[in-house]
Amino acid sequence: xxxxxxxxxxxxxxxxxxxxxxxxxxxxxxxxxxxxxxxxxxxxxxxxxxxxxxxxxxxxxxxxxxxxxxxxxxxxxxxxxxxxxxxxxxxxxxxxxxxxxxxxxxxxxxxxx
Numbered sequence: 843x844x845x846x847x848x849x850x851x852x853x854x855x856x857x858x859x860x861x862x863x864x865x866x867x868x869x870x871x872x873x874x875x876x877x878x879x880x881x882x883x884x885x886x887x888x889x890x891x892x893x894x895x896x897x898x899x900x901x902x903x904x905x906x907x908x909x910x911x912x913x914x915x916x917x918x919x920x921x922x923x924x925x926x927x928x929x930x931x932x933x934x935x936x937x938x939x940x941x942x943x944x945x946x947x948x949x950x951x952x953x954x955x
Contacts, residue, residue, distance in 0.1 A: 846939075852950070853920040854929065863913050863924040870915070871896055872905055882917040886910060887925075887954055912954050926955040 844856040857863040871884045875896070883897035889911045894903035912925035921929075929939035932949045939950055 854952075855920060855922045857913070857922060857924045860910055860924070863910070863922075864907050866922065867905075867913065867915075875901075883915070885912075885914045887912040914952050914954070916952070921952050923952060927952055928955045 843858065843862070846854040846856075857866065867884060867886070871878065878896065878898055880898035884895065886894040886903075886905065888894075888906060888909045890909055892903060892906075894905045895901070896905075910925070912927060913923065914927060915922040929950050929952050931937040931939075931943070932951050937943060944950075
């Protein structure tokens with residue numbers, strides 16, 4: 843796992859293996875749905891083009907353990923990522939994250955690459 847931290851203290855955790863991200867999703871979301879609130883969300887995109895999304899009471903698609911292409915989990919303190927993603931400046935969506943570009947004035951978001 844790789845970790846980055848922006849000046850606004852939102853950590854970014856990059857998960858490198860499918861096994862590790864599957865265990866994380868199962869533990870934090872799938873087997874504990876009744877404890878979810880609207881502050882956290884999980885988006886999974888599959889190689890076949892389908893997707894799964896869950897946040898609080900909203901659930902779309904079907905969760906599958908195989909064929910995972912991208913995972914983006916967002917909560918108030920961090921992003922947990924797997925696969926092809928990009929981190930970009932909310933105010934300038936063409937600007938992608940780098941240590942040099944990062945400062946207190948910028949807010950970063952994550953999207954599928």
